[in-house]
Amino acid sequence: MYGRVHVGNARPFVVFSLLKRFLVHEGFEVTLVMNITDVNDKIYAASLEAGVGSAELAAEMTEAYTADTDRLELGRPDHEPLASATIDEILALIERLVERGHAYASGGDVYFDVRSYRNYGELSHRKLDDMDQGEDVEGAERKRDPVDFALWKAQKPGEDTAWNSPWGRGRPGWHIECSAMAESLLGVDFEIHGGGSDLIFPHHENEAAQTSAARDAPLARLWVHNGMVRLDRSKMAKSVGNIFMLGDALAAHGRDALLMYFCGGHYRQPVEFDDERLAEAGARVRRIREAGRRLAAGPSPEWSRPLRDRFFAALARDFNTPRALAALFDWVSAANSSAAPVGDGELREMLAVLGLENLLAAQAAGAPAEVTELSQTRERARAARDWAEADRLREQIRARGWEVRDGPGGPELLPAA
Ligand SMILES: [Zn+2]
Structure with a gap:
């Protein structure tokens, strides 16, 4: 997470919140966990660019994410763990993988030995030799095999948030964060793991491999992947530059x-x-x-x-x-x-x-509080003779299914026909 929520980010939040409602309706007891990966490469890069500490920036992003998704009025997941608050569990999981011969330390980093895990590729149905972990070239000479991926990364210059570990100061890789957060709240072999279809490889493949290699049990029984939101026929993504912010979508519709x-x-x-x-x-x-x-x-x-x-x-x-x-x-x-x-x-x-x-x-x-508030804001705009703003607010009220009628006794709100 390294920016305000866009409509593409909102889809998994909506899909899995509603799936929980359905399962509860069917009589299941459901614990919904949504991980917050507040330690990742993008946050360090963004913090350097903004000149703000990475921990401070991550906290700001998390707050913005919560505020944005709150506006969907679907309630919160049961748990929203932070990677930065799960470091002990992450370290314990990495140590176990090293002990079992599924991971190795190299120059302050720790890598998962992909070829040591027989079922690698099972989730994404890929062959080992055409896999690209999408990791930076910097780590390449420390890996035994290019298909290996990082569990722990040594602190680099410019990275202001780091933790002590048996391999020196550094921070966890993205994949291991999710395995540890999920396990700490749900144990292993839980029912459903969700996420966007763009995360199947390498992220979910790596989560599944790590946990299974460490625990001799699958992370989850069922993987449920939501499709992408597209804008102008491409996946909506910050990296593509075709994002539509959730807040703007909520205001408009x-x-x-x-x-x-x-x-x-x-x-x-x-x-x-x-x-x-x-x-x-x-x-x-x-x-x-x-x-x-x-x-x-x-x-x-x-x-x-x-x-x-x-x-x-x-x-x-x-x-x-x-x-x-x-x-x-x-x-x-x-x-x-x-x-x-x-x-x-x-x-x-x-x-x-x-x-x-x-x-x-x-x-x-009668009209919900949000609509009444919009109507009051519109009254202030009218008093200030800002007709364009008043019209814009009228549209926002209409988008919520209400009509403003300006009568002699002031504005009246009616359900739109
Ligand atoms: Zn994840």
């Missing part, structure tokens, strides 16, 4: 439409971040709000059960949110064509798993 946008694609597939898809997601959000106005509180009628079951069956089959949404919208259509008001119980149950339960709550309770 609102969190409901953004969640609906993510649910509109299957988690494993890449998804294009474009106006068409976002407009469609916004329209879907409005459709549910609209239907909500005609619903009654309480249990749903008999006819709705098979649709509700279809929704949960779609999620049970590889978390197919687009299929689940199709069932949900069939439910909405059926409710819309019903002569009598329909009980909203099952719609609420479905929406809650997608993090969208507030679409119905907002009806009953």
Whole structure:
């Protein structure tokens, strides 16, 4: 993490937060851990560039990440361990690998001996000889084999954060950080390890190899990889330069439409971040709000059960949110064509798993605080005769499904039709 969260970073946060909601709904006890790798090459580079200490910069980044993802209003994971707070566990894991002959020290660094681990390549289905660990050339002469990767790196000039180790001062490699953080909270052989599909190799391959070589047990039983968010047909990434910040996306479209946008694609597939898809997601959000106005509180009628079951069956089959949404919208259509008001119980149950339960709550309770605040800011802009700003705020309010009407008694907020 070395910058504000962009929409591509937000996808795994959304996918795994919602997957947890679904599993809890199905009766599982779930512990969701999201690692924060606050020690890595990019942070040292960024800290030198910014002239700020790397520990200070990492703390700032972590705070920004939390603030940005909080705005998705999906709650926090159960644990968000920091690599910098897991150094003892990381060192113990590296020492064990050295003892077992799976790692070797070299010039203050420690490397994993890839050829000592028979099942290497199992996760990413790659052959050893066409592997590139993507590590800097500096370490090349200290490796016994170019396919080996760093577990511990000796402190380099300009790196202001370092820890003592049996091999001298230095800091952990990225892959071992994740293995140690996961193990410290979940043990090994836990059920699901998630992450972006761009991390399968080398990151997840190396995590799996290290833990298995150290513990004679797999790190995780199941690996779940989300597809990339794409902008202009390329993976959204800071290194590519085509990022769209999460904060800007939330301001422009609102969190409901953004969640609906993510649910509109299957988690494993890449998804294009474009106006068409976002407009469609916004329209879907409005459709549910609209239907909500005609619903009654309480249990749903008999006819709705098979649709509700279809929704949960779609999620049970590889978390197919687009299929689940199709069932949900069939439910909405059926409710819309019903002569009598329909009980909203099952719609609420479905929406809650997608993090969208507030679409119905907002009806009953009036405009949410966020919308009221935007409206007050707009009033101040109008008082200052900043009409462009007032119009921009009106659009932001509309993106959240509300309409401002300027009446004689001041502005009034109504759910958008
Ligand atoms: Zn990781």
